[in-house]
Amino acid sequence: MPEQFYDADTYRARDSVGYLVRRLTSILTARIESAFEPHDFTLTQWSVLMHLRDGLATTASDLASAFQHDSGALTRLLDQLEQRSLIVRRRSTRDISRSHSRTFGSAVATVTVCSSAAIGRNWKREA
DSSP states (O other): OOOOSOOTTTOOGGGSHHHHHHHHHHHHHHHHHHHHGGGTOOHHHHHHHHHHHTTSOOBHHHHHHHHTOOHHHHHHHHHHHHHTTSEEEEEOSSOTTOEEEEEOHHHHHHHHHHHHHHHTSOOSOOO
């Protein structure tokens, strides 16, 4: 039997790997969102554009699955990106209930600017 990592008598949630990973995710998300804010962009919008740009997803269904998002919420997000002329959606010729999305050059530029803002950010602990 493998050695147990946690002991029920001394277990504290703040020391659990799950808690620490979730806490790190929350901190990084907040900092990345603040880096994107001057560009009027969100982390979710950036992630969707990255998936489309890199061919990891082409449909709203693919994106909803990848992000574990409600398809209605993803459709609204895609509407916003389309209104900003960052993506274009085309109905599938094989299945009219599906549409395929692709990015424009302006989306790639936006992804690059936001990536640079997040990467170039001073990641020292904020007081």
